[in-house]
Amino acid sequence: MTIAFLNGAFIALEDAKISPMDRGFLFGDGIYEVIPSYGGRLVGLHLHLARLESGLRDIGIETSWGRAELTNIFQDLLTRNGAGNLGIYLQITRGVTMTRQHAFPAQPTPTIFAYTFEIPQPVPGDPSKVTHWQVATAQDMRWQRCHIKSTSLLGNVLHMMDGVNSGAGETLLFDDCDQLTEAAACNVFVVKGETVSTPPLDRHKLAGVTRDMALVILREHSEFTVREEHLSRDAVFDADEVWLSSSTKELEPIVSIDGQSVGNGAPGPIWSRAQTLFDEHRFDHFE
Ligand SMILES: Cc1ncc(COP(=O)(O)O)c(C=O)c1O
Numbered sequence: 001m002t003i004a005f006l007n008g009a010f011i012a013l014e015d016a017k018i019s020p021m022d023r024g025f026l027f028g029d030g031i032y033e034v035i036p037s038y039g040g041r042l043v044g045l046h047l048h049l050a051r052l053e054s055g056l057r058d059i060g061i062e063t064s065w066g067r068a069e070l071t072n073i074f075q076d077l078l079t080r081n082g083a084g085n086l087g088i089y090l091q092i093t094r095g096v097t098m099t100r101q102h103a104f105p106a107q108p109t110p111t112i113f114a115y116t117f118e119i120p121q122p123v124p125g126d127p128s129k130v131t132h133w134q135v136a137t138a139q140d141m142r143w144q145r146c147h148i149k150s151t152s153l154l155g156n157v158l159h160m161m162d163g164v165n166s167g168a169g170e171t172l173l174f175d176d177c178d179q180l181t182e183a184a185a186c187n188v189f190v191v192k193g194e195t196v197s198t199p200p201l202d203r204h205k206l207a208g209v210t211r212d213m214a215l216v217i218l219r220e221h222s223e224f225t226v227r228e229e230h231l232s233r234d235a236v237f238d239a240d241e242v243w244l245s246s247s248t249k250e251l252e253p254i255v256s257i258d259g260q261s262v263g264n265g266a267p268g269p270i271w272s273r274a275q276t277l278f279d280e281h282r283f284d285h286f287e
Pocket of ligand 1: 210
C-alpha cells in the first residue's frame with residue numbers, strides 16, 4: 001500500500017481525496033516536482049526545491065511549507081514506503097474556492113499532495129541495460145512559459161501523443177525557427193565529435209535538474225567540450241549521438257529520429273561515458 005501526504009496528513013494513497021473545486025483540477029493552477037531517490041537518498045534535492053520555490057513565486061502561490069518541512073515530509077514518505085528506489089511526486093496548487101473564477105482568490109489555502117512511485121535502479125552507461133529511444137519530431141506548440149514546472153501539461157501531453165501515435169516513445173520539439181527546444185517530458189543533449197551540447201535555458205524549456213547536474217558532472221569530470229548553444233534541426237539530424245535527460249531516466253540514448261538512425265543507430269560511446277560519470281557522481285554536491 002502506498003502512503004501519500006495530503007494537506008498535513010499521511011494517508012493511504014487510495015484514501016486521498018480533493019475537492020473538484022480545487023484550482024489544480026479546474027485550471028491546472030499549480031506547480032509540481034518529481035524527485036528521484038535510491039535506497040532512501042534523494043537526488044538533486046536542493047535543485048528540485050529551488051525550482052519549486054521559483055515556480056511558486058512565478059505564479060504567485062505563497063505557502064507555509066518551507067524547505068526543512070518539505071525535506072522532512074519527503075524523508076518520512078520514503079521511510080513509510082520502504083525506502084527502495086522511489087520517485088517522489090509533489091504537487092502544490094492554489095487550493096479550493098467555492099466559486100470558479102479565473103482571478104486568484106484573495107486568501108487561498110494551497111493544497112499540497114505528495115506520493116511515491118517505484119523507479120528503476122539507475123545503471124552506468126551500459127547499452128544492454130537501457131532503453132534505446134525512437135523519437136518523433138514536432139513543432140513546439142506549447143505556451144510561452146515552459147520554464148515553469150506547471151501542472152498545466154496538456155501541451156506536453158499532446159506532444160507526447162505526436163510521438164506515440166507515430167510509433168515512437170518521445171517527441172523532440174522545435175520552435176518556429178527550427179531550433180531544438182526540448183522533448184515532451186525531457187531535456188535533450190546532442191553530440192558531434194567530442195562536443196556535447198544542449199540548448200540554452202529560456203522560457204521555451206524547463207530547467208531540468210538532470211540537465212543541470214549533467215552539465216556540472218561533464219564539465220568537472222569529462223574530457224569533452226560541453227556547450228549550451230542553439231541547435232538547429234539540421235544539427236540534430238546530423239548529430240553523432242542524441243540523448244534524453246530527466247530525473248527518472250538520467251541520460252538515455254536516442255537511436256532514431258523520425259525513422260532515421262542517429263549515428264550508427266546504436267547508443268554511442270560518449271553517452272556511455274556520460275551516464276557512467278552520472279552514475280558515479282549523482283550524489284556529489286546535489287543532495
Ligand atoms: C518538459 C520537460 N522538460 C525537461 C524535463 C526534465 O527535468 P528533470 O531533469 O528536472 O526531471 C521534464 C521532466 O519532467 C519535463 O517534463
